Amino acid sequence: MSQGSATTGRPNYAAGAAATLWLLVVALPLWVLINATLKTRPDYTDSGPLAPPSHPTLQNYTDAVTSGFGRYLLNTLLVTGAVVGIVLVLVPPLAYAIVRGRSRATSTVFRVVLLGLAIPAQAVVVPVFYVISSAGLYDNLLGVILPTAAFALPVCTLVLSGAMRDITTDLYEAMAVDGASAARTFAQLVLPLSRGGLSTIVVFSALQAWNGFLFPLILTQSESTKVATLGLYNFQTQYGINVPGLLAAVVVSMIPVLIVYLFARRALIQGLMGVGGK
Amino acid sequence: MAQLTATAPSVTAPRRVRRPGGPNVGRPGIGWALPATAFFAAFAVAPLVLVAVLSMTTWSGLGPPQYAGFANWRTLLHDPVMRTSIWLSLVLTALGVVAQTPLSVLIGVWAAGPQRNRAVLSAVYFVPLLLSSAAISVLWRALLDPNFGVPAQMQWLFGDGNLFGHRSTAIAVLVFVSTWQFTPFHTLIYQGAARNIPQVLYDAARIDGAGRVRQFFSITLPQLKNAFITSVILMVVGGLTTFDTVLILTQGGPGTDTTITAYYMYEKAFKGFDFGTGSAIALVLVVASTLISLVLVRATGYDKMRSELEGL
């Protein structure tokens, strides 16, 4: 599947120009990010955020890695993996029910999803704390995983049901005529055709878990359950931030998610290539 | 596709399994939705019920909540900051939709193309979404520092660079940064949808002599309708109920000039330790956002779960 340029053969100059412009807008903060991490604090104060470093250094990265960040990243990895797992298990059947279900109940469920989308996490975090605490899961990664996954459900359901919606009825009818049950239709038709949506929700839920701050803050307390977003506070005090140090830790924690994204994107392209000829 | 239907009976007839007939054959029942719904109800909906209860109490987080009837609601009704916050929320959300949608559609469609360089660039465009709030806060405050950041280098454009000191420029900064941050999110949605558009449509159009622009408007855009609705719902509900960008950039300031309703809720609950009022504001947000998305869904026929490719 491709757009204009492949079919007409001419390079799309307008799109190219716009893409380059947006690239500059996106890249400028990223330049500041990488640039700052290669400076010492005095160098950063001296040269400001924009100019390149006068004496580049990797000290910030060393500090980030040795400050116990490895532990935090591992915890974040566990939380993210579990959240993505829960989402992948719970959301596809839910989206399938919403898109293909015929009963009153399933359309009510869709409305509940919309309601869920509108619940701000900060409003319910204190009640969630009491739920988690009463369940004995305080200061436990599981206590962070469950609410994070629950709050990722509405967005993922909305996106995946959008993707499933694009499967046309005659494909379903073909399966029905074939005598397929709901389960077989799900496994043989719906899942393969929603690979794009699936990889999108993997990325979304992974990001939600990876950058989650509120739930870890309220629901954990000890070093052993600390996640990376909380660990960033090792680089600031009540009155100031060690900007290069903090940003180096940020870069270190970004790398795993970037890898997830690159793989998911592969799946996105490949999965849909397989549909070819539609 | 027509072929498939025609040959199906003759090929599969001998293997057909007897099933109770009717149009619901092969349709998922409510059982498919149960696990997710129960899980979600436990962690998000039940606490919401508590929030509703708390909105009728006075509670600082210490000691038991004290029943307060509608006192919180009455105070909110007369609170000028609350009134302004609603207006601010609507403005910021509207601006966000207007800024992000065209951008996400264009980039999403563009990124759906198979060219190699697009894959590399898409990865770069995606990075803002990977950054945590702390990172975005530090980066943009550094970039926009009036004395050492971009405004200092471009004084002809930014004047004294006091972007965070006036309401109008603070709003502009908020819209800009949230666009920078969330466009990749919506781009992914449009990208996925754009890839689903069958080549046959474009081929037919090209044969009819339609140019690239014409193809975009008469084929691509209509096919993106479902993606558009998903994206707009997410933007509207997200714009009304989240305040991350406000928290990390302006903290509702200067003064209360960028205090949107969701941020006001956070301020009341987390900084003012007034969970009663905070919960009341939260309830307002939840109800308003849900209503808006329900209306959107109804008006666009989204809940009929139809594919844009029907009839092909």
Place this chain on the structure above:
Amino acid sequence: MNTRTALAAGLAASAALALAGCGGKAPAAADRPENVIHVLVYGDATNKVEKQIVATYNKTATVKVVLDTIPGADYQQKLQTIINTKQAPDVFFNWGGGSIQPFVKANLLLPLDDMIKSDPGLKANFLPSVFNTAVVNGKSYGIPMRGTQPVLLFSNNKVLKEAGVTAPRTWDELLSTVRTLKSKNITPFALGGADQWPTLMWFEYLYDRVAGPDLFTKALNGDRSVWSSDDSRKALTMLRQLVDAGAFGTNFDSVKFTDGGSPALLSKGKAAFELMGSWEYSTLQEASPDFAKNDLGFTTFPTVSGGKGDPKNIVGNTNNFYSVLKNTRYPDAVRDFLKLQYSDEFVNAQLAIGNLPTTTNTEQFLGQAASPDYSRFQFNLVKDAPAFQLSWDQAYPPAAITPIHQAVQQFFNGSIDVDGFIKAMQALPPAA
């Protein structure tokens, strides 16, 4: 099972769980974790000393200390969420004054007077003006545990020399210095207005100089009329005059202290002065070491002629404190842990990271501080101060922090006038 039943079941289960815990009674001492004491501190780069002290204590203790660090964002919120539950810490970091007042009111803190009786050093070894910040209703509730942070006037001596001015001793001198500096296109005072609390420091000092510390003490205790007194109006008018004279430049509301924006103005010579807490020194040592070594000056806030405040009064953060949970299981172990907060090891460790502890034995070690002259200056300042006004946003209960910050910011940028500010301050919840 249909949807409705499932939903209802899920809802009921969680609601039950939650209500069971919601704001109920705090668990008794016997229900608290066995053989450990949880110490909760503000998580930041200076946890080094806290970790060291905990390690020292654990070497000889039977009941071990577990140190938990909570990131600074919403620290108070996190604390308030857990303090009434079985996750409550035995000992926790706070800012004294208003930050512990809600806990005292809810009867959650252990008055330390008994501990002090069995070990008088727990009070006698600390500077009184600092120790008294954690005294509520006549009872002691906190032991100082980090360093003191008075607010000082810092200067870029190179800029001053080139402009031909010196640090002002009186308010009139300050105004004329502002005029001279502006004529040379130098911002007189760097101000991190975007953080709001740097702006507050100006109010704190000026109110103290003009009206003396009693005005604020009265306001804190519930007398709102003092905000509209003549002294209060005078202080506000003086501040308005200062802002209008361009003493802070025009873009201060977009400049932050916390990301180095305003210190950089000072160290790079774009501004001549900055009124800031004593941490400015260590901040600049890390961010601009050459400047800190050669051109950084520090002095006291100017006096106001005819003002009721003693010129030796100071404002700032008196210290941070450890308070103790009432239902702690091992009060004796806690007392022994708290005793370490005036030990020589503690003093040396704090001095090494640039903090100034407030114990009486600090004086002997000042020579070994990271910056001896600076530490000596600070220590004498705090020791000789008749009154050490705690930052307004820490003296009032935490719920008042946001309104105070908003009011000072809005006053400086002109959105509210003198009457508007008075009204805002009169609306604050009292500490009593």
